[in-house]
Amino acid sequence: MKPSNLNISPVSKEMANALREKLDQKAKPIRSLGKMEDIALRIGLIQNTLTPQLNKPTMFTVASDHHVCEEGVSPCPTKMTWQQCLNFLELGGGIGLFCKMYGFDLKVVDAGVDFDFAPHPRLINAKVRKGSRNILHEHAMTMKECMEAIENGRKMVRESAKEGVNVVGFGEMGIGNTTPASALLSIFTKTDIKDCVGPGSGLDSNGVSHKANVITQAFEKHGISEDPIENLARFGGLEIATICGGMLEAAAQKMVIITDGFITTSALLVASEIYKEVLDYAFFSHQSDEQGHCLMIDHMQGEPILNMSFRLGEGTGAACCYPIIKGSVTMLNEMTTFEEAQVFNTATAKVAAFESH
Ligand SMILES: Cc1cc2ncn([C@H]3O[C@H](COP(=O)(O)O)[C@@H](O)[C@H]3O)c2cc1C
Numbered sequence: 001m002k003p004s005n006l007n008i009s010p011v012s013k014e015m016a017n018a019l020r021e022k023l024d025q026k027a028k029p030i031r032s033l034g035k036m037e038d039i040a041l042r043i044g045l046i047q048n049t050l051t052p053q054l055n056k057p058t059m060f061t062v063a064s065d066h067h068v069c070e071e072g073v074s075p076c077p078t079k080m081t082w083q084q085c086l087n088f089l090e091l092g093g094g095i096g097l098f099c100k101m102y103g104f105d106l107k108v109v110d111a112g113v114d115f116d117f118a119p120h121p122r123l124i125n126a127k128v129r130k131g132s133r134n135i136l137h138e139h140a141m142t143m144k145e146c147m148e149a150i151e152n153g154r155k156m157v158r159e160s161a162k163e164g165v166n167v168v169g170f171g172e173m174g175i176g177n178t179t180p181a182s183a184l185l186s187i188f189t190k191t192d193i194k195d196c197v198g199p200g201s202g203l204d205s206n207g208v209s210h211k212a213n214v215i216t217q218a219f220e221k222h223g224i225s226e227d228p229i230e231n232l233a234r235f236g237g238l239e240i241a242t243i244c245g246g247m248l249e250a251a252a253q254k255m256v257i258i259t260d261g262f263i264t265t266s267a268l269l270v271a272s273e274i275y276k277e278v279l280d281y282a283f284f285s286h287q288s289d290e291q292g293h294c295l296m297i298d299h300m301q302g303e304p305i306l307n308m309s310f311r312l313g314e315g316t317g318a319a320c321c322y323p324i325i326k327g328s329v330t331m332l333n334e335m336t337t338f339e340e341a342q343v344f345n346t347a348t349a350k351v352a353a354f355e356s357h
């Protein structure tokens with residue numbers, strides 16, 4: 001199954017030589033700005049221009065609860081999901097702070113939180129149901145619910161594109177959500193579940209083994225499908241499905257996509273199973289400390305921009321890497337070339353000659 005009316009083109013390489021030449025004319029040794037040059041070049045390709053622009057950076061922090069928490073897969077109480085959402089709405093918490101610092105418009109998206117929020121200018125109501133179901137007993141979502149969440153994600157991104165947004169970060173909040181993310185990692189990379197689970201928000205080693213056991217039992221009960229969206233419905237979560245839809249739409253709109261940590265990257269993993277071209281538009285903001293994140297990134301042949309030992313989520317890694325992304329584009333557009341530097345040299349030389357008289 002695939003979402004309908006979704007057209008994702010691979011990024012054209014037409015401008016690659018011209019972009020490389022532009023970068024090589026900057027007043028620096030060839031390729032000496034390393035990964036910044038790669039980032040600038042990729043964004044030039046995405047926008048098919050020598051002068052890319054980043055407009056209205058927007059962070060979608062998508063939240064949901066997970067009834068699999070009834071099995072003790074997280075050390076934290078589920079009420080922290082809604083409590084943190086209220087915090088983010090007032091620009092509190094990690095993601096509120098970093099969005100303020102780095103110029104992101106923060107949208108808090110309720111994809112399935114077990115709480116009734118009052119309307120708020122930063123809140124997007126995309127609630128499908130209160131929490132994805134307990135995967136130990138049932139599929140996390142019905143296919144209908146999963147498709148609804150994907151479409152909700154697509155809609156929120158489509159609307160932001162209409163407002164001129166061309167760079168989107170994705171974050172999440174959902175106590176228990178490292179469990180579905182680990183399950184999806186195991187399925188799509190065909191990796192033993194033991195290598196896909198980690199402490200999440202702070203489990204000890206017994207807790208981590210228990211989480212792996214719960215997922216193994218869920219695999220045995222529901223089986224693994226050939227269809228990526230079926231697997232998302234069986235083992236995923238409402239925020240993961242919403243983010244997956246948001247990423248697919250962002251690629252269709254030729255936006256720059258910035259992933260965050262373990263959970264948002266699992267959404268990209270699903271999205272790339274549906275349309276691999278989505279990866280042309282995606283930047284891996286950072287390498288999380290959660291075991292398994294590097295397996296996901298390697299599987300998609302990505303390269304994390306930062307490696308800061310974060311394991312928070314919310315979109316914090318995506319926000320914190322933005323100054324690097326913005327710096328890369330600004331470098332491409334504004335850094336002086338050797339030719340321009342020559343003008344400074346000549347002017348300075350003239351002043352020096354004048355002063356020496
Ligand atoms: C106070 C607090 C703030 C958070 N912000 C993000 N997470 C992160 O931890 C959760 C996933 O870990 P697990 O699967 O172990 O529950 C998600 O909410 C994720 O966003 C948080 C967790 C806590 C406790």
Ligand SMILES: O=C(O)c1cccnc1
Nearest residue numbers: 200261262288311312313
């Ligand atoms: O990598 C992440 O983003 C992460 C890791 C652990 C818990 N929550 C998020």
